[in-house]
Amino acid sequence: MPEQPYKILIVGPSWVGDMVMAQSLFITLKQRHAGCLIDVIAPAWSLPLLQRMPEVNQAIPLTIARGQFAFFGRRHIGLGLRANAYDQAILxxxxxxxxxxxxxxxxxxxxxxxxxxRWGLLNDARKLDKNKLTMTVQRFVALGLPADASQPPTYAFPKLKIDPALQHQVGEKFALDTQGKILALCPGAEYGPAKRWPAAHFAEVAKHMHAQGWRVWLFGSEKDKDVAEEIDALSGHICRNFAGQTSLAEAVDLLSLVDTVVSNDSGLMHVAAALDKKVIAIYGSSDPGFTPPLHHSAEIITLNLECSPCFKRDCPLGHTRCLVDITPDKVLALLDG
Structure with missing residues (x-):
């Protein structure tokens, strides 16, 4: 009788960027346990990402709203998963x-x-040494290794797989013209204004690159519609604005068609890196050493001011110099280089 595969349930994170970085853990598990089956339970919005990760056997949508404790709801889900006979869960x-x-x-x-x-709920509880595991991706990957493994661990970069048929489908839906170079601008940041480069700066970049013959596409969620419209207006309506017009799945497939991405520290920044795009990442209140874009050629711009990273949603000093003082020419120097 053939040996049963090692079955792992991952309890996934609740942010787009973290879910992308979690793929590094999935790759590590596949390397350690040949033929293992990895199921991931996570918010329903994350399914388009998980479906583009070949390491994932099954994505299980978590039907409990973010922030809800829902003890009995979680108990019901857990009881329903007993039949899957998992060997290990990684949270x-x-x-x-x-x-x-x-x-x-x-x-x-x-x-x-x-x-x-979480003593009792976990029986393989690890104590996190933040001085050794300084990056989110390291903390994820370490959970897939033995507790006594050397730290920090090595890790593979995330790599989302694109289906050409879906790519073609999204191109037809939006009647795309993909001739020439395409620049994607991602001006949103779910966490707050202290992570958002000014709209006027994005517009200057858009105007310069459009003058060089590039097409400029704007990306973001429904929450980013206003800033995307502002950028488009400031640039003279030269952009194709997809903000709030796409599903996450469509945004991923559209990003797979671009050449270069300029982004705040956001989920789409991590998606672009996992799509093997040239990424120019702009950091203000957050730490590029903690959640950098995981790509060999990614360029990071940060001013390293005394007051940053502060990890605040809004600038506590009221000036947001960590972003305002990153002038468009600093980004253009990397785009033109």
């Missing part, structure tokens, strides 16, 4: 509630950082 969130589903699913090995004192 990427550090919250207490995220450990409930694997516990109720009776998964024999439940691995995660101690987080909110």
């Amino acid at each position: 990427l969130p550090n919250s207490w509630k995220s450990a409930l589903i694997p516990f109720f699913a009776q998964i024999p090995r439940r691995t995660g950082w101690i987080g909110e004192m």
